[in-house]
Amino acid sequence: MEKLGLNEIRTRFLEFFRGKDHLILPSFSLIPQKDKSLLLINAGMAPLKPYFTGQEKPPKKRIATCQKCIRTPDIERVGKTARHATFFEMLGNFSFGDYFKKEAIEWAWEFVTQDLKLPEDRLWASIYEQDDEAFEIWHRVVGLPEHKIVRMGKEDNFWEIGTGPCGPCSEIYFDRGPDKGCGKPDCRPGCDCDRFVEFWNLVFTQFNKDEEGNYHPLPHPNIDTGMGLERIAAIMQGVDSIFEVDTIRSILDHISQIAGIEYGESYKTDVSLRVITDHIRSTTFMVGDGILPSNEGRGYVLRRILRRAARHGRLLGIEGPFLSRLAKTVISQSCNAYPELKEREEYILKVIEIEEERFRETIDQGLAYLREYMDELKEQGQKVLDGVKAFKLYDTYGFPLDLTKEILQEEGLEVDEEGFRREMEVQRERARAAHRITDYMGMDSNVYKLIDAEVSTRFVGYHALESHSRVLAIIKDDTRVQSAAQGDEIAVVLDQSPFYAESGGQVADQGLLLWDNGRMEIRDVKKLFGNKIIHYGRMIEGTLEQGDVVHAVVDREARLAAARNHTATHLLHSALREVLGPHVEQAGSLVTPQRLRFDFSHFSALSSEEILKVERLVNQKIMEAIPVEVFETTFDEAKEMRAIALFGEKYGDRVRVVKIGDFSIELCGGTHLTNTGQAGMFKIVSESGVAAGVRRVEAITGFEVYNHILNQDRLIGYVCRELKTNPFDLEGRVQGLIAQIKEQEREIANLRAKLASSLVDSLIEAGQEIGGIKCIAANVEGQDIEGLRHMMDVMKDKMRVGVVVLATASDGKVHFVAGATKDAVAKGVHVGNLLREVAKITGGGGGGRPDMAQAGGKDASKLQEALSQVCVLLAKQLGIK
Missing domain, CATH: 3.30.980.10 (Threonyl-trna Synthetase; Chain A, domain 2)
Structure with missing residues (x-):
């Protein structure tokens, strides 16, 4: 068996199917096009959905691709197993109503035995238990012995998602040898052990499943195959893990070099090395396709993957940013197949560098809070972190939920995921704009189902803003109708249209459809697959019938x-x-x-x-x-x-x-x-x-x-009138006023400082002694937060051993500051923890360092009660009963 590199296998696969008259398409972007049912492309067939559903005509009936994919449902298992990954490449050959089972099986066998030269005696196949046709092809045509064709049930060897196209599958397995198996005499494909590796799935899409669960033969069945490139490379290279495949191992070795850790030394460090290896591949390809880190959608997927990799770097003891260096290795290994990586290398590295730096800036602060939360749980004998706190870590410090879960699990703790999701939904509701509900195909799937695949619209709007057009379809309330009347909200398909459909960032045209005694206002225009242009709007007057000819008129000024x-x-x-x-x-x-x-x-x-x-x-x-x-x-x-x-x-x-x-x-x-x-x-x-x-x-x-x-002229005129000046002298007049205001602010600050200083001695005098520490808690009216801090600093300077908590209330809210002298801290005082408990009484929170802290409260009526507990809590902290 020839030991082939991953890049060589990809090339051989595509060239093999080019020789079988397939059109070789480059990988589609990881960002789905016109398909809002997916955040990211997760399978080789995903970008080709419109061809399988018949909504768009393929450029050729035979296509082959190597598609980059991202899947994250099993992200927790990445690094812990030999096969799980978030990024992978899927080799696939597809037939849209052209060849079927015989060719698909024969060519798959030819490629793996003659091109890759896998030994035939180590290859097995599985088929759907009722698929006698596939059995005959494998046994009679290919020549696979009967005992090496395993029949499996619907769960394993039948592909379907709800209603629509579906069909049986046939999978090809490689026997890694008895030493990799369970030792059972009946061990074969389907066994839970690691002996048999499935590496190529052939899907025969031959049925259409209706709403009642009936299967109807498709007049033009399709072929959809998928072979994991990393998995077949592992087989060809005789390694046990995808992380030992040549191109991937080079990334892992680079991390080992940066961390100064040998791969294989310990399970714990191996997990981190594998996590980073996989995640930097995902990160590099996602950024290369224009995805940016954010707290929503695919940007959040990128952020959590990148930050998870960064944290595992810290677990390995890597100091400072390192991911952009690894991204260069990813690019060098993959740029021949994906030239866009090299073209955008500078951009990719910079985005990764900035995001890693942002995470570094926030993680220490976030980890400090998470450590406090975990200490609280342990003190209270609890195991579950409140979802609100988990959301704060996510929202304020950029901690993805899975990162919080991971850290908690290391301490035997868990998180209230349902509470976290409730907080997330509240945030989304605040930010969510009204949008059209979408599903499988990304637009209204009902619209797709209601319009014949052959229907298309010719766009004439580059050269004309008006056209005479025939009505091909009318849709109302997700139902195809023959006519519409005044007041109806409808969608209309025309045979030709001057209306520009929303695309490329440009919003759709608006305008009118006019006909004898009738008028429809066009408010939005969308282009669906298959060159169908849908005009959304409201019937103003008259009746519109399917087949009518209308005068389509674009709003000229808006265009x-x-x-x-x-x-x-x-x-x-x-x-x-x-x-x-x-x-x-x-x-x-x-x-x-x-x-x-x-x-x-x-x-x-x-x-x-x-x-x-x-x-x-x-x-x-x-x-x-x-x-x-x-x-x-x-x-x-x-x-x-x-x-x-x-x-x-x-x-x-x-x-x-x-x-x-x-x-x-x-x-x-x-x-x-x-x-x-x-x-x-x-x-x-x-x-x-x-x-x-x-x-x-x-x-x-x-x-x-x-x-x-x-508007600027009006504003300048208004300001000049109010300031009693003219536009030419306005700048000087404003500068004079600013100087005057600053001088007055300085005078106010001085007066506040004098007032505060006059209170300091009396407040110190009124303080209590707790375990040899002077404890002062006071409400200081008329001071802002800066004034409180100044007072606290003055008081600390005047005391040898003391704790100060000062507060002020304004607009129903409370502000606290707290400080402790060095000698008080040496005795075990932590004002950050103390102040957090004080603030809770007023419905607030906060915290800080042992010697300095700040907090806020929501209920000013509880301020005095909160201050009365300062010395009590200090005594408790010092262990004084």
């Missing part, structure tokens, strides 16, 4: 305003690259008639000077009135022109190019001006950060800039 902003977005992109550097890449955009929003890769806030440079450059290009050229060409020709492609976007052979002189050239499907001068003027209204390594610019053009200037 032109959106075009101003879209062309300006391209100018902005190029200006940012010129001013900040070529590392700037688009990370997201929004184009509306009112404004534009552009997210881009950059690692620090823009200075005022940089913003002015960018703004001036865009306006310069507008004033030059450069013609905007739009044309179609091949993707390869566009790359030769150095056209900029969108991060993570999938392009076909033909692409649309938008070229603005020598200043900007991008692939884009949006609507644009014919000349930059039509934009009028460009104004940046804000610049901010939205994620690690991503900045956001919001800007306006055209009449919105004019309106902005009018």
Whole structure:
């Protein structure tokens, strides 16, 4: 058996199926396209769903891919087993109504025995127990002995998800030898031991399951196969674990070198080495596809994986950031198959570096709080951490739930996951915007089911804002109807449309459908798979019938305003690259008639000077009135022109190019001006950060800039009238007022300090002696938090051994500060713990160090009660009864 490297196996697989007349597609992005049922691509067939459902015509009936995938349900087992991983590559060959079982089985056998040269005597197959056809092919055609074809039940060898396409499976197994098995005489595929490894699953999609559970034969059955690249590489290289496969082992060895730890020395350190190895692969590929760390969705998946890897680095004793160094090894091992990794290497490394640094800054503080929480649980004899506290660790200190669970488990504790999820849902409800409920295919699946696969819409809106169109389908309340009447909220499919459907960050056109005695307002437009354009809106008057011809009219002013902003977005992109550097890449955009929003890769806030440079450059290009050229060409020709492609976007052979002189050239499907001068003027209204390594610019053009200037003039006029000055003297007048206010604030601070100093001696005099420590607890009215801190410091300086807790109340809320002298701390005082208990009485919380702490409370009526407990709690802390 030839010992092949992982990269060689990938190449051989794709070339083998190229020889079988398959179209070889590059891996799709990990970000699902038009499929909101998935956060991340988790299987080789996932990006090909529209071809399997018939909603989109495949570019060829035979396709093969090597698809990068992410799965996280078993993340807790990663590192603890030889096979579990969050990142993997899936080899697959697919047939859409072309070949079927015979070819799929024969070619699979040919590839593994003739190309990979796996010994036939170590190969087994499993089939669905009722699939006699597959048995005959394996036994009669391939020649596999009958005893090596194992029949299994529906749970193991039948693929289905709810209703829809489904079918039996056949799996190919490799026998690793009796020494890897359980020793039972009947050991064979399906046994729980490690002897037989399943490495290729052939799915024969031949039925359609209806709502009643009946299976109907499909007129054109499909083939969907999946072979884990890492798993077959482990077999070919004769290793027991995917972590010992050549490309993956090189990453693991790099970590071992950084940590100064030998792999195989101990189970505990091996787990950490394997966790980091897997997680840095996931992290590198996710960032490479444009995913950024965040607290929502796929960004949260990335954040928890990256931070989990960082924490295991700390467990290995690695000091400082190290993940970006490992990412370079991942890139070097995989860049031939995935060239985008090398193209975006600088960006990938920077995003990882920033996120790891952010985690480093927060983890120590978060760990301190978690340690306090665990100490509390142990003191109280409890085992479960409150979900609210777990959520605080997540929300404030960036601790993913699984990280909190992991640390707690090391101490024999657990977390109230249900309570955590309740808090998470409360936060989501606050932030959740109204959106259309989606499922399997990412848009309304009912819409997909109701519209024939052959139906499509021709978009004519690049060159026309009006068209005469025929109504192909009307949908109301998730039901296909023949007609609609006044007041109905409906969705309409036309044979041709001038309406731009929401895409590429540009919002949809709005407008009207007009016909004799009838009118429909179009509010939104979506493009579904298979070139179906759905027009959502409300019937204003009349009746609309399927088959009617309507006059479709786009709102001309809104379209032109959106075009101003879209062309300006391209100018902005190029200006940012010129001013900040070529590392700037688009990370997201929004184009509306009112404004534009552009997210881009950059690692620090823009200075005022940089913003002015960018703004001036865009306006310069507008004033030059450069013609905007739009044309179609091949993707390869566009790359030769150095056209900029969108991060993570999938392009076909033909692409649309938008070229603005020598200043900007991008692939884009949006609507644009014919000349930059039509934009009028460009104004940046804000610049901010939205994620690690991503900045956001919001800007306006055209009449919105004019309106902005009018509003600024009105504001300046109002301020001048109130300050009794004119626009030319306004700056000097404001500076004078600021100086006056600062002087008055200094006088107030001095008066407060004098007042506080006059109280200090009397408060010290009134303090109690507790175990040789002066204990002072007082409510100081009229002081802010800074005033309290100043008083506390003065009092500590005047005492040799003492504890001070001061409080003030304002607007129903309470503020506490506490301090302890060095000698008091030496006697066992911890004011952070003490103050936390005091604050609880007022419905608040807080804490801090042994010598200094701060806290807040919600119920000012309990302030006096809380202060009365300070000396009691101090005595308890000192063990005085």
